[in-house]
Amino acid sequence: MYVQGLPESRASEALSDHAKRIGIKGRAYQKAKSQxxxxxxxxxxxxxxQGGLWMTDQLFSNVPLTDEEARGLRKANAQAAPADRSPAGGQAGTRPVGSPQPEVEEERRENNPHPPTEAPAANAPAANAPAAEAAEPVAATDPDVAQAERVLLSLRHANPQLHLGVREARSLSATAADWLRRGVKAADLRQALVNGLPAEGVRSAYGFVRHRLVHKLPEAPAPVAPVATVRPHVTCEGDGPEHVFRPRADETLCGPCARQEAEEAHFAKWPQRRRPWRERVATILEAGAATP
Incomplete structure (x- = not known):
């Protein structure tokens, strides 16, 4: 977002310089750039x-571009501004022939902050259209479909045999989105499509990817059991002071009252055969006291 909001006058600065300004350095910058x-x-x-010095051009876009589209856009920019091919005076951007790869600080960048994605073909110059596929607007509004399309377009970086065009990836994005809706992460989806390629090679990237998306689709997750609803409090119908409780089903008595009622019903049906010894002793003493 930071780079896309820069003016055209800063398009020749290296991507690493912009990263330093917002506090991204070292491995964090390399990881973000590789992604x-x-x-x-x-x-x-x-x-x-000139002079055998090596330079690195960087192109940053706000939409994913294929290698062919990026090369076409770079060629168009070079034709529009040929003077940009020479490094600006005082800027680090070169190394002698045979030296190691340039450091990130020595990169220079071609920045196209807002490449046209929805411009009509009649109004757009031919040189500014890197490929016919890039002229189509992204019609996917579902975030899962959009993410699936990006995963399909990234397969070419994992294995050149799985190079899909923009239209091919878009036609398969709905099928790939089913994987994401079933809980599969984007990285796992990419690995499932890239791992275990045939030893004889892939004849058709589109057919191979489509076959795997359809036939290796994981099972849908089991439905989650609905959460039991909490019943409201009701008034207990037992004896004693009025009180309320929360029933589990259709009970009308709380736990203590239900146990007391069960005990009373039991003793009413099965009375005790012998009185407690205290009652018997008390009866004997009363009888002795009554005798003159």
Whole structure:
């Protein structure tokens, strides 16, 4: 979001310089850039300039681009501004021939903050349309479908045999979204499509990916049991002071009152055969006292 909001005058600055300004350095920057490259938002090219010096061009877009689309957009930018191919004076961006890969601080970037995605073909110049597929607007409004399309487009970075075009990925995005709706993470979906490729190679990336999406679709998660509703309090119909309780089903007595009623019913049906010894002793004493 930070890079896409920059003016065109800062398009020649390296992506690492922008990352430093917002506090992203070192491994965090490398990880973020690799993820953006994998998703198709960042593309890089190394080329040898005047005097045998090597330079790195970076292209940053706000929509995922295929390698062909990115090369077409880069070519169009180069034709529109050929002077941009030379590094600005005082900027680090080159190394002698045979030196190691340039550090991230030595990258220079071609930034196209807002590439046209919905411009009509009649109004857009031919040089600014990197591919016919890029002219189609992204019609997916479902976040799962949009994420699935990005995963399908990123397969080319995991294995060149699974290179899908924009239209091919879009036509399979609804099927791939079913995986995400069933709890499969985007990284796991990518691994399921990339791992275990045939030893003889993939003849058709579209057919292979479609076959795996359909035939390896995981089972839908089991439905979650509904949570039992909490019953309201009711007034106990037992003896004693009025009180309320929360029944489990259709009880009319609370627990203590129900137990007392059960005991009374038991002793009414099965009376005690012998009186307690205290009652018998008391009866004997009363009889003795009454005798003159």
């Amino acid at each position: 953006l490259k994998e998703a198709g938002y960042v593309h890089e090219w190394r080329w040898q300039g």
